[in-house]
Amino acid sequence: MKKIINHKADIIEDMFQGIAFNYQDLLTRIGRTGIFYSKKWARDRVAVIGGGGSGHEPTDTGYVGDGMLTAAVCGELFTPPKAELITRAIKEVAGPEGVLLVVKNFKADIEAFNQAAQWAKQEGIPVEMVIVADDISTERLDRKTYALTRRGVAGTVFVQKIIGAAAASGLRLPELKNLGDQVVEATKTLGVALSPSTITNQDKVLFSLQEDEIYFGIGIHGEPGYRIEKMHSSERLAIELMNKLKNAFAWKKGETFAIMVNGLGSTPLMDQFIFVNDVGRLIGLYGLKTPIRKTGNYMTSNDMYGISLTFLRLADPQWLRYLQMPTDAYAWK
Amino acid sequence: MKKIINHKADIIEDMFQGIAFNYQDLLTRIGRTGIFYSKKWARDRVAVIGGGGSGHEPTDTGYVGDGMLTAAVCGELFTPPKAELITRAIKEVAGPEGVLLVVKNFKADIEAFNQAAQWAKQEGIPVEMVIVADDISTERLDRKTYALTRRGVAGTVFVQKIIGAAAASGLRLPELKNLGDQVVEATKTLGVALSPSTITNQDKVLFSLQEDEIYFGIGIHGEPGYRIEKMHSSERLAIELMNKLKNAFAWKKGETFAIMVNGLGSTPLMDQFIFVNDVGRLIGLYGLKTPIRKTGNYMTSNDMYGISLTFLRLADPQWLRYLQMPTDAYAWK
Numbered sequence: 001m002k003k004i005i006n007h008k009a010d011i012i013e014d015m016f017q018g019i020a021f022n023y024q025d026l027l028t029r030i031g032r033t034g035i036f037y038s039k040k041w042a043r044d045r046v047a048v049i050g051g052g053g054s055g056h057e058p059t060d061t062g063y064v065g066d067g068m069l070t071a072a073v074c075g076e077l078f079t080p081p082k083a084e085l086i087t088r089a090i091k092e093v094a095g096p097e098g099v100l101l102v103v104k105n106f107k108a109d110i111e112a113f114n115q116a117a118q119w120a121k122q123e124g125i126p127v128e129m130v131i132v133a134d135d136i137s138t139e140r141l142d143r144k145t146y147a148l149t150r151r152g153v154a155g156t157v158f159v160q161k162i163i164g165a166a167a168a169s170g171l172r173l174p175e176l177k178n179l180g181d182q183v184v185e186a187t188k189t190l191g192v193a194l195s196p197s198t199i200t201n202q203d204k205v206l207f208s209l210q211e212d213e214i215y216f217g218i219g220i221h222g223e224p225g226y227r228i229e230k231m232h233s234s235e236r237l238a239i240e241l242m243n244k245l246k247n248a249f250a251w252k253k254g255e256t257f258a259i260m261v262n263g264l265g266s267t268p269l270m271d272q273f274i275f276v277n278d279v280g281r282l283i284g285l286y287g288l289k290t291p292i293r294k295t296g297n298y299m300t301s302n303d304m305y306g307i308s309l310t311f312l313r314l315a316d317p318q319w320l321r322y323l324q325m326p327t328d329a330y331a332w333k
Numbered sequence: 334m335k336k337i338i339n340h341k342a343d344i345i346e347d348m349f350q351g352i353a354f355n356y357q358d359l360l361t362r363i364g365r366t367g368i369f370y371s372k373k374w375a376r377d378r379v380a381v382i383g384g385g386g387s388g389h390e391p392t393d394t395g396y397v398g399d400g401m402l403t404a405a406v407c408g409e410l411f412t413p414p415k416a417e418l419i420t421r422a423i424k425e426v427a428g429p430e431g432v433l434l435v436v437k438n439f440k441a442d443i444e445a446f447n448q449a450a451q452w453a454k455q456e457g458i459p460v461e462m463v464i465v466a467d468d469i470s471t472e473r474l475d476r477k478t479y480a481l482t483r484r485g486v487a488g489t490v491f492v493q494k495i496i497g498a499a500a501a502s503g504l505r506l507p508e509l510k511n512l513g514d515q516v517v518e519a520t521k522t523l524g525v526a527l528s529p530s531t532i533t534n535q536d537k538v539l540f541s542l543q544e545d546e547i548y549f550g551i552g553i554h555g556e557p558g559y560r561i562e563k564m565h566s567s568e569r570l571a572i573e574l575m576n577k578l579k580n581a582f583a584w585k586k587g588e589t590f591a592i593m594v595n596g597l598g599s600t601p602l603m604d605q606f607i608f609v610n611d612v613g614r615l616i617g618l619y620g621l622k623t624p625i626r627k628t629g630n631y632m633t634s635n636d637m638y639g640i641s642l643t644f645l646r647l648a649d650p651q652w653l654r655y656l657q658m659p660t661d662a663y664a665w666k
Contacts, residue, residue, distance in 0.1 A: 002527050002545060004567045004604035005620045006642060011607060020627045021613035022594075044548050056585060057602035108565045197462030200603070210453070212335060233336045236346070256591075266599035268636045269390035270336035271532070274353030278355035295355045307337060329457075 001203050008201045012076050014052050014117035019061050022297040023330055026065055034074035034081055035089045040066040041323055041326075043095030046176055047071065050102045050160050051086065052109050053078045055197070056220060059299040062171045062331025063157060068164035069102075069329065077201055077302075078221045080109040087117035090125060098126030098173045100180065102160050103135035104152025106221070116311065126173050130163065130180030132156040134189040134310065136248050137217025137226050151219050154262040155187035157308045158323070161332060165322035186315055188212065188248050190241045193218040194231065197265060197301040206301075216240070220264070222300040234271070238278035241309045242286075249313060251288060258292035260310040261284070265300035267307055276306055292323050334536050335601055340538060341534045345409050352394050356663055360397055367407030368422045370523040371519045373399040373661075376428030379509055380404065383435045383493050384419065387413045389553060390616045392632040395664025396490060400499035402435075402662065403528050410635075411554045412533055413442040416575070420451035423458060431459030435493050435514065437485025438466035439554075446466040459506055463513030464491040467522040467643065469581050470550025470559055473543070476653050484552050487595040487632040488520035488643045491656070498655035519648055521581050524641035526551040527564065530598060539634075549573070550653065553634040566594045567604070569610035574642045575619075582646060584621060590624035591656055593614070598633035600640055605629065608640055625656050631664065 003012050012034070019036065020029040023121070026035045041047070050060040051073035060072035061188070075081035081089075090099050098264055099120065103113045105144040110131065134155030163180050171179065193215045196205040200296040206222025209215055214237070217225030229236075251257075261276040276295045291314075299308075314320050338344050346365065352363040352371070366645055367464070374380070383393040384406035393405035406422040408414035414422075427547050432453065434623075436446045441615045443464065450460040467488030493579050496513050504512065526548045529538040539555025542548055547570070550558030584590075594609040609628045614618070624647075632641075 002547070002564050002638075004527070004570065004600070004608050006566045006568050006607065006611070011603065014610050015603050015606040018608070018610030018613070020629070021611050022606065024626075037359070055603065057606065090537045095418065194337070202337050214335070231335050233339045235339050258376065265601045266638070268598045268633065269335070269343065269630070270348050270635060272357065272387065272389065273348040274339065275337050275351070277347050277351030278339070280351070293355045293357075295351070301599065302603060303599065305335075305599070330666060333663060 001198060002147060003200055005200060006313035007089050011200055015054065026328060026330060027061065029169065030092060033088070034062045035071060035085065035092065036064055036088070037071035038064050038095050041070050041093060043093070044172050045170060046094065046097040047093040047099045048102060048167050049073060049089055049099060051081055052104050053080050053135035055302045056299050059157070059314055063160050063329045065166045065329035066330030067325055068332060069160055075078050077199065080081045080112045083112045083115035083119070086113055087119045088250065090116060090120045090127065094125045098165065100163060100173060100176050101127065101129040102163060102180065104156050106151060126132060128173055128177035130159065130177060130184060132159050132184050134184065134187040135219065136188045136244065137190050145314050148225045151223065153191060153220055154190050154260055154308045155189045157298050158187055158258055158260065158310065158312045159183050162319055162322040164217050164327065165325040183319065186313040187310065188245055189308050189310040190244055191218055191264070191306060192237060193264065193304055195305035196222060197304035200302065218306065220299065235278045236274045238275060238282060242279065242282045245311050251286065251312065253287035254289065256289040256291065256314040258312040259290050260294040260298060262299055262310065263297040264304040264306040264308065265297065266303045266305045272307065272322065279309060287302055291320060334531060336532060344533055347385065350388055356625055359661060359663060360394065361462045363425060363528060366418060366421070368404060368418065368425065369394045370404035370426050371397050371399060374403050374426060376426070379430040379506050380428065381435060381497050381500050382406060382426065382432060383421055385437050386413050388635045389456035389632050390480040396493050396662045398662030399656055400501045400660035401665060410532065413445045416452070417444045417447035419436045419446055420452045422602065423449060423460065427458045431511050433496060433500065433506060434460065434462040435488050435489065435513065436462055436464050438464050441485060447494045447524045461506055461510040463492065463502055463517060463523065464508060465492050465517050467520040468552065468579065469521045472601035480564060482589040484556060486522045486523045486524060486553055487593055488645065489643045490631050491520055491591055491593065491643065491645045492516050492656055495652055495655040497660065498658040516645070516652065519646040520533055520643065521578055522641050522643040523547050523577055524639060525549070525570060526597065526637055526639035528638035529555060529578050533635065551639065567608045568611045571608060571615055575612065578644050582644065584619065586620035587622065589622040589647040591622065591645040591647055592623050593627040593631060595632055595641045595643065597637040597639040597641065598630065599636045599638045603641065612642060624653060
């Protein structure tokens with residue numbers, strides 16, 4: 001397995017050092033940890049913290065900046081940060097207004113962030129948590145444990161942007177928690193893999209596919225999807241994903257959405273632009289408005305060749321304004 | 334060959350449509366051509382046009398915007414636009430101040446842009462051309478035809494940013510031509526491939542490599558490099574490239590550079606950050622200052638797994654200010 005790395009055991013620490021070097025004007029790294037926070041942070045608003053396992057770059061460090069996340073707390077490859085580290089992040093950035101945690105819905109992530117929130121509260125820090133569960137590919141698997149099986153994926157970036165802009169605008173912690181929960185409800189994502197991602201430090205891949213196959217509904221850590229079939233065309237892929245999104249939203253002509261086409265790591269921009277074109281034609285057919293359109297690598301699965309499509313229903317015009325507000329976060333443009 | 338595309342013959346047109354859809358607020362596309370120009374363009378300054386073959390996304394459309402390129406003129410996959418199309422782009426955006434063309438140094442590109450410049454001049458449009466030739470890997474191959482064999486690669490993005498900011502600041506055409514030539518002289522790049530890129534519309538790859546091999550000095554269209562060897566580590570790769578750059582620049586302690594680590598299409602950000610960390614350590618050892626540090630996919634070779642490293646000597650403090658000026662170009666951040 002040929003990679004631009006040094007010792008396999010050091011890939012995450014080496015990467016953190018690279019991020020700290022490259023964004024030294026924007027981000028402060030705490031010691032030799034996976035905690036990065038905005039140099040402009042003044043502790044005068046609610047701090048918004050994102051985090052989770054590494055391997056999804058630019059998530060989450062790429063969204064730290066004035067007007068978006070206050071801090072990111074990052075774990076090892078595809079492994080969430082420990083509760084102790086999250087607690088340290090909370091204590092480091094918390095001001096009197098408290099802290100909002102934005103967490104992707106994976107069992108281990110929820111456990112660690114919950115534990116950290118409890119510890120922080122015990123020390124008197126106001127903490128709330130928004131759990132992003134936008135991946136609709138898995139909601140059929142288990143209706144009873146819905147909250148656990150619907151994973152948090154690329155839609156998280158929209159949630160972080162809206163909450164981050166709202167926090168910068170002065171919203172208080174209960175308002176932000178309420179806003180975040182509403183935005184999560186309005187955010188839905190579907191993904192597809194053409195090739196698996198590599199667990200670089202274990203020299204193995206997450207699953208296997210035949211040369212001509214694609215895997216619908218795959219998770220960003222290789223969690224099972226809902227169907228494997230032969231790859232046909234970008235257009236058919238767009239039709240499949242848009243049909244599922246249409247059913248999930250039951251959208252009507254004239255409704256307004258933010259959309260994101262997200263490359264999963266090794267997908268060339270050419271493929272992403274071809275795909276967003278097919279999505280755009282269907283958006284035209286459905287008569288939807290999409291004033292926010294993002295195409296690029298926003299939340300990856302290391303080197304997975306694949307794509308995800310996120311729709312966020314802009315139920316409140318203020319959400320659009322939050323998405324349009326400027327931020328210096330390095331991966332939001 | 335599994336790709337997110339439709340008909341192979343249509344990949345570039347489909348991609349152009351996707352770019353036009355995604356960036357409809359930022360870019361105007363002329364008809365069904367590869368010409369995209371900034372919606373904010375007012376024809377009151379020198380127009381700066383970049384261009385070349387497609388397959389290098391986000392180059393060049395990603396650098397069109399207020400404060401950077403006025404327009405991009407894009408050809409087919411790895412094939413420069415025809416002189417007729419370049420002429421159309423020139424006529425479309427030219428104001429009384431004229432047009433500066435920024436061209437990557439490849440024979441076919443130079444011929445097409447030269448022809449277009451001639452035709453435009455015959456119609457009374459002032460045109461100058463800056464030829465970027467930053468790839469120092471090939472300058473040994475043919476000392477006599479130096480200007481033709483030293484290719485234009487990722488350093489082009491720095492040249493476009495500086496010229497674009499200078500044009501927006503009101504510099505006149507002869508000043509911009511002079512500035513561009515100086516910046517080109519101060520820009521040097523070296524690249525390495527771990528895997529070849531695909532010529533998607535021909536179902537073939539550009540060259541072949543063994544599983545454990547890397548290819549130094551490879552061009553963005555698969556042009557020959559200078560050595561194939563076994564991949565060892567990011568650190569050794571950084572040492573190899575930095576040694577060559579050190580010899581080329583003969584830099585002294587305390588000198589100031591802009592640097593770019595550029596992913597060639599399918600390189601995960603993790604690898605890029607690990608590599609920039611190794612580069613950063615050497616920068617520290619050499620005692621250089623690097624106030625501009627860019628890491629990401631700036632000029633790709635479709636789906637090539639690989640990386641390039643660009644250094645630009647900031648001989649004039651004004652160049653740093655030009656690099657720091659804001660632009661709304663979608664791929665500059």
